[in-house]
Amino acid sequence: MHSFWIIFKQAFLTKARTKSFIITTLVVVASFFLLANIPNIIAAFEGDEAEENMLHVLDETAGLVPELQTQFDLMDSGIEAVPTYLTEEELQESIAEGTIDDYLVLTQNGQLGARYISESANEMGSGIEIENAVQALHTELTAESLGLDDSQVGQLFMPIEFERQAISESSKSQEELSQARGLVYVLIMLIYVAVIYYPNMIAMEVATEKSSRVMEILISSVSPVKHMFAKILGIGTLGILQMMIFGLAGYFSIQTAGTDLTEGFFSVMGFSEVKISLFLFAILFFLLGYFLYAVLAALLGSLVSRTEDVQQLMLPMMILIIIGSLIAFSGISIPEAGYVTVSSFIPFFAPLVMFLRVGMLDLPLWEPLLSIGIMLVTIGILGWFGARVYRGGVLMYGSSQSLKDIRKAIRLGNNK
Amino acid sequence: MALHVEQVTKKFGDFTAVDNLSLSIEEGGMHGFLGANGAGKTTTFRMILGLLDPTHGTVRWKGKPITYANSPEIGYLPEERGLYPKMKVEEQLVYLAQLRKMSKADAKRETAAWLERFEVPHYGQKKVEELSKGNQQKIQLIASLLHKPSLLILDEPFSGLDPVNVEMLKRAILDFQKQGATIVFSSHRMDHVEELCDDMSILDRGKVVAGGSIKKVKRSFGNLKVRLNMDADLSGLSEISGVEHFTKTKDGALFQIADEDVAQVLLANAMNLGTLRHFAVEEPSLEEIFIAKVEKNHA
Numbered sequence: 001m002h003s004f005w006i007i008f009k010q011a012f013l014t015k016a017r018t019k020s021f022i023i024t025t026l027v028v029v030a031s032f033f034l035l036a037n038i039p040n041i042i043a044a045f046e047g048d049e050a051e052e053n054m055l056h057v058l059d060e061t062a063g064l065v066p067e068l069q070t071q072f073d074l075m076d077s078g079i080e081a082v083p084t085y086l087t088e089e090e091l092q093e094s095i096a097e098g099t100i101d102d103y104l105v106l107t108q109n110g111q112l113g114a115r116y117i118s119e120s121a122n123e124m125g126s127g128i129e130i131e132n133a134v135q136a137l138h139t140e141l142t143a144e145s146l147g148l149d150d151s152q153v154g155q156l157f158m159p160i161e162f163e164r165q166a167i168s169e170s171s172k173s174q175e176e177l178s179q180a181r182g183l184v185y186v187l188i189m190l191i192y193v194a195v196i197y198y199p200n201m202i203a204m205e206v207a208t209e210k211s212s213r214v215m216e217i218l219i220s221s222v223s224p225v226k227h228m229f230a231k232i233l234g235i236g237t238l239g240i241l242q243m244m245i246f247g248l249a250g251y252f253s254i255q256t257a258g259t260d261l262t263e264g265f266f267s268v269m270g271f272s273e274v275k276i277s278l279f280l281f282a283i284l285f286f287l288l289g290y291f292l293y294a295v296l297a298a299l300l301g302s303l304v305s306r307t308e309d310v311q312q313l314m315l316p317m318m319i320l321i322i323i324g325s326l327i328a329f330s331g332i333s334i335p336e337a338g339y340v341t342v343s344s345f346i347p348f349f350a351p352l353v354m355f356l357r358v359g360m361l362d363l364p365l366w367e368p369l370l371s372i373g374i375m376l377v378t379i380g381i382l383g384w385f386g387a388r389v390y391r392g393g394v395l396m397y398g399s400s401q402s403l404k405d406i407r408k409a410i411r412l413g414n415n416k
Numbered sequence: 417m418a419l420h421v422e423q424v425t426k427k428f429g430d431f432t433a434v435d436n437l438s439l440s441i442e443e444g445g446m447h448g449f450l451g452a453n454g455a456g457k458t459t460t461f462r463m464i465l466g467l468l469d470p471t472h473g474t475v476r477w478k479g480k481p482i483t484y485a486n487s488p489e490i491g492y493l494p495e496e497r498g499l500y501p502k503m504k505v506e507e508q509l510v511y512l513a514q515l516r517k518m519s520k521a522d523a524k525r526e527t528a529a530w531l532e533r534f535e536v537p538h539y540g541q542k543k544v545e546e547l548s549k550g551n552q553q554k555i556q557l558i559a560s561l562l563h564k565p566s567l568l569i570l571d572e573p574f575s576g577l578d579p580v581n582v583e584m585l586k587r588a589i590l591d592f593q594k595q596g597a598t599i600v601f602s603s604h605r606m607d608h609v610e611e612l613c614d615d616m617s618i619l620d621r622g623k624v625v626a627g628g629s630i631k632k633v634k635r636s637f638g639n640l641k642v643r644l645n646m647d648a649d650l651s652g653l654s655e656i657s658g659v660e661h662f663t664k665t666k667d668g669a670l671f672q673i674a675d676e677d678v679a680q681v682l683l684a685n686a687m688n689l690g691t692l693r694h695f696a697v698e699e700p701s702l703e704e705i706f707i708a709k710v711e712k713n714h715a
Contacts, residue, residue: 213494219467221515395467
């Protein structure tokens with residue numbers, strides 16, 4: 001146990017102290033804060049925004065601009081309607097010169113009408129707001145002329161109740177789903193990055209020890225199996241630490257940014273109604289996925305003689321992860337598809353796909369448990385198999401780098 | 417016998433890397449392995465270390481097989497140098513010693529002492545890749561004996577070193593032996609083996625072609641020579657019985673003789689012929705024995 005702890009500590013500390021690790025962590029944390037503060041930064045650059053939202057209105061009605069302004073205010077659009085005394089030609093010239101962006105011609109020939117003129121179609125977005133405001137003004141005027149009182153108008157415009165309901169028992173309500181989707185997406189992304197990044201680290205680490213031949217000293221001191229698992233746990237702990245730093249940084253960056261985003265993000269991401277179980281599942285599937293691929297990576301790393309060959313041998317493993325992630329990401333919109341269900345029980349895809357299903361569907365508990373069980377068994381088998389390959393692989397030096405070497409490695413390690 | 421290797425054979429598929437090798441080393445003894453590349457030295461060492469299991473035969477260290485339980489008693493210097501290139505010297509020496517169950521404080525103290533001894537005390541905080549090959553080799557040797565093993569296995573400890581460093585490492589190894597360690601080392605430099613060891617084995621294609629104490633090996637190899645340096649014509653002496661071969665040299669002649677007694681007869685006869693400037697009985701060098709043994713096998 002003593003030497004296990006020493007290898008564990010060494011794997012953890014030497015990696016945690018590398019420049020690349022520290023820089024990566026800092027860059028990611030910094031980018032979180034940067035992203036969260038983008039609205040603030042943009043605001044700082046644009047300075048006084050009031051002018052941007054000034055709408056020049058050429059009023060051909062009986063002074064309806066104040067009423068239009070009331071509608072803008074009601075819609076919270078931030079648009080300020082300013083009556084203008086210029087002619088249309090002059091206004092168009094101003095647009096051409098760039099002194100104003102757009103203007104509105106308000107007419108009333110028995111019925112309220114408007115023309116919205118802007119430099120390019122890009123301004124059409126705000127056109128919709130203006131159209132809505134004019135429409136609302138028209139409704140108000142009409143109601144007035146018909147002699148309806150406020151409560152009658154209110155009844156006329158009361159929004160209907162429109163609710164979506166899904167029949168399938170396992171599917172979540174629409175509201176829950178849209179909340180879950182954001183969070184599940186982010187967490188799948190994290191798991192995906194983690195099962196690529198950290199196992200790669202292990203493979204590189206093992207290959208480095210092998211190519212520098214320090215491996216021979218190591219495995220004459222402690223058993224290769226102990227060495228392998230101590231390393232996997234050490235780097236795994238490092239991974240959890242890094243993920244926790246990212247998680248906290250993400251949380252605080254949004255909290256402290258203090259923009260509209262904060263509230264919006266938290267509701268979109270489902271944080272407002274944090275489902276603790278979902279996070280626990282995320283951590284669980286991260287760990288399972290990590291161990292599964294870490295053992296595989298250690299096995300593959302033990303087969304190469306030079307670090308340059310690691311990537312080549314890791315390719316099949318990467319393809320597995322990528323297929324898993326494709327299934328998971330496509331499954332976000334169709335979590336009940338048959339192929340998603342099936343692949344959530346295939347150990348190499350399960351960490352991503354089963355997590356997706358747990359997040360997007362109300363599954364009976366036995367399904368994730370079965371999938372976790374399958375993964376645990378697979379990790380056990382891979383661990384046993386990996387240890388056998390590892391024992392021989394670390395002693396094997398040669399030019400050929402292919403999966404065929406697994407057989408050679410087992411034969412070499414076999415007679416232990 | 418402290419280290420006992422008995423009839424050990426190692427096969428990789430159809431290839432026999434080590435063939436029925438037996439070897440015994442007394443406690444505190446130093447045993448040299450001679451062999452060309454691929455002769456089976458490293459495979460033998462790996463079996464002694466327990467990294468590979470023999471196909472047949474047994475290895476015993478003080479009566480017990482070598483496992484990870486007694487790995488703290490063993491020190492190993494691999495043929496291909498093995499250190500973390502990017503780790504600081506002190507850090508990695510302490511790490512490797514800790515893996516052999518040495519305490520961190522002891523390891524630090526010993527590291528400092530050894531670096532001092534090898535005249536490189538300031539290397540503790542340097543990365544291994546920054547050191548020259550010779551200095552890396554010093555660190556490698558420290559790594560193998562820092563934890564005070566009682567059995568030290570050195571695979572080609574002197575290769576790639578300049579003479580000054582070879583001398584320094586030799587001294588260190590001899591001192592370590594004096595403290596009671598049993599040492600096995602391999603080399604293809606015969607002079608190193610001849611100088612350091614009492615016993616040796618010559619390996620060729622997995623087989624021991626000559627082994628035992630160096631003296632005995634030389635005796636049994638025969639090929640004793642007498643060198644005579646004098647101006648008189650010495651060709652007549654080749655008629656003496658026991659002289660197997662006669663070669664004229666620049667300064668006199670070289671006689672290959674059957675045994676040491678013949679040398680006395682030669683000396684007595686030579687003195688009758690004139691003034692003798694030089695007389696010597698020459699034992700065969702290990703190099704001759706090695707070449708003879710190995711080449712005979714390959715022929």
